[in-house]
Amino acid sequence: MRALTVRPGQRGSLRVEDVPDPRPAEGEILAEGLALGICGTDREIVAAGYGEAPPGDDLLILGHESLGRVRTAPAGSGFQPGDLIAGVVRRPDPVPCPACAHGEFDMCRNDRYTERGIRKLHGYGSELWTVEPEYAIKIDPELADLGVLLEPASVLAKAWDHIERIGSRAWFGPNRVLVTGAGPIGLLGALMSRQRGLEVHVLDVVTSGPKPELVRALGATYHSTSVKEVVAEAEPDIIIEATGVASVVFDAMENNAPAGIVCLTGVSPVNRHLRVDAGTLNRYIVLDNDVIFGTVNANVRHHELAAHALAEADPGWLEGLISRRVPLEKAPEALEPREDDVKVVVGLSEEVLTA
Incomplete structure (x- = not known):
């Protein structure tokens, strides 16, 4: 599959390249990537100001503002093939600290958390990705690709x-x-x-x-x-x-x-x-x-609140937030801000670009 990758700490390392397809672990969801939102954190990682690859790897799949469609989901997970989902970014630290132990991992006290596409975990900027059901948020199908706004929301x-x-x-x-x-x-x-x-x-x-x-x-x-x-x-x-x-x-x-x-x-x-x-x-x-x-980042409860807020919003107004849709093969262009940009989205699927 194709993915948007970077080698953290190396300027000029942003690439769209082929990487192995993910293999979902037992209990994980396999999703087809549809869209990826771009923000200042991504630009900072590309500029070598931030970001960490997974342990033992020098490559980081970029992207934390996700939208995907379920291909396979474990029985009893509450998800079905065809569901639109977004993935939560942060994961609690392994100790865990008291906040992480109570599901408030956005308030981690010991700085040992990890983050998809940012810190020690591959992101959602690929044609396929996996996610644990407890970190997947169902998106109202009426939102379609506007669901990519979930993470900033x-x-x-x-x-x-x-x-x-x-x-x-x-x-x-x-x-x-x-x-x-x-x-x-x-x-x-x-x-x-x-x-x-x-x-x-x-x-x-x-x-x-x-x-x-x-x-x-x-x-x-x-x-x-x-x-x-x-x-x-x-x-x-x-x-x-x-x-x-x-x-x-x-x-x-x-x-x-x-x-x-x-x-x-x-x-x-x-x-x-x-x-x-x-x-x-x-x-x-x-x-x-x-x-x-x-405040920064958000836990599962906040993602669920955001999904509700987006579902209640005027979709025409939400559409106005997306100023550019860029295909994956031209994703580096999305990292170059333009004067009238609001939110730039990388289309991981052709249907997003023709929406």
């Missing part, structure tokens, strides 16, 4: 799960949300905020292209000014930060509401320095009972 499902848990520490009745960044994570964050009946504001630097219209189509308000200006106008109770831009991160932390919640989903580049009045920042966080927390 799971990150926001987790974010909202934790926002609501934090809010329950006291009286919690949010009305307005500010999302900084209108990439896939920010837009899916805006979607889930609107699904909760909240007034949503989205801030991004671009003023043209698909992003402003995608925001407006949700019934949300698009801004291209600054965090401080939007906060003064909208007075959000919750900020979901999805840019990873250090200056925007600190603007969100400095301008949130009293007893507000700031959820950080963007990963910032390292070795970028800002002058910050840390004393004033600490003062307001303490005196206002603010909460600032980070």
Whole structure:
């Protein structure tokens, strides 16, 4: 079969090449790969900034944003041939830590977890792949190839799960949300905020292209000014930060509401320095009972919540998130960002490219 591969730590090693077909272990699902979403983590691995091959191998099959169709499934697994599925990315560490032992492996405490297509496990970027039933998520067939959005949606499902848990520490009745960044994570964050009946504001630097219209189509308000200006106008109770831009991160932390919640989903580049009045920042966080927390990855429960959110969304709006579909043989082109990109998808099957 063909697969999208990289040799972690080696720049310029991205290839589409033939690799042996997977052999499902006892109890595993064998799936036909349909589509693969591309994100910044994939680009970082290709740039040799991250990623680990499975033990004893120098090759990593890339890809963690998956969509496949079941070919074979074990009896009693709850899956049948023809089902659309996505695979959970992370696996608990082998010790396990207390969080992993309770199924919360996205909150691993000892850093010994593994991740499909990222860390010590082959990914889903191949024409065939296998997955354990307990890490497979059934996709509503009406979504078709839009099911490839499940993994990024799971990150926001987790974010909202934790926002609501934090809010329950006291009286919690949010009305307005500010999302900084209108990439896939920010837009899916805006979607889930609107699904909760909240007034949503989205801030991004671009003023043209698909992003402003995608925001407006949700019934949300698009801004291209600054965090401080939007906060003064909208007075959000919750900020979901999805840019990873250090200056925007600190603007969100400095301008949130009293007893507000700031959820950080963007990963910032390292070795970028800002002058910050840390004393004033600490003062307001303490005196206002603010909460600032980070979130990444998701567990099985969050993937299931994300599957529900996608099934409830307007498929026409979800379709607008996919700006390019690239065939597997041209997959390296998908790793090269373009100005108007939102979400780029590699088609592992011809039917995805003709959808």
